Amino acid sequence: MRARDLLTDLPVIDLDSPVLDAAKLLIEQDLPGLIVVDDGSLFTILPETEVARLVIPGYCQDDPVLARVVDEAHADGFLHQLGGRTLRACLPAQPRDLPISAPDATVLQVAVLMMRTRSPLVAVVDGDRLLGALTLKTLLERVLAA
Incomplete structure (x- = not known):
């Protein structure tokens, strides 16, 4: 089984979106994280714990x-103190090591990537094109069913 066989369509969110919208999207769609794009290109992947880090007051x-x-x-009411702050305003200019996989990566390679980057979500990219995502839940479900 390869990464391309386990793709999940997940919504993407723009870097200029409000942080509050990112939190709402995460909750409303019960997502393990968010794929953030800038001008249509992959910018970063935020596991749900990183989204929480953006909304919890720094102090x-x-x-x-x-x-x-x-x-x-x-x-x-701490979430409402964010106002209209955007992801761009809250995230570092240089994203961390991204959990990105090639479509032909094996399930084991993807699992190792998830553990190394501590992300339950991996973007599957072919060249510069985002094909979809692979979640830890999907990976485990498929591997356990095989």
Whole structure:
């Protein structure tokens, strides 16, 4: 079985989209992560934990003790403090090592890539063209069924 045999159509989100829209897309479609494009080209892949990192206030990430002093009313509304901030404004200009696979990669190669990059989502790319994605769930389902 090859990566091309396990492709899943996942929505992509533009780098200039609001972070709040990214979080909503993740939740509404129960996605393991997001594929972010810039002018139609793959920019980065954000596992759901990275999307959470974008929406959780930085001061709480830097010092988790501060999360305890925020009252419940403010804690429940932290997502709305993002305003219209975009992914571009929140992400580093240079994306991290991306989990990208060739279409002919084996299931084992893709699984190793997922573990190495700590991503439950791999983009399958042929040249510069995004063919689709492969999720850890799909990979495990197909391998266990074989």
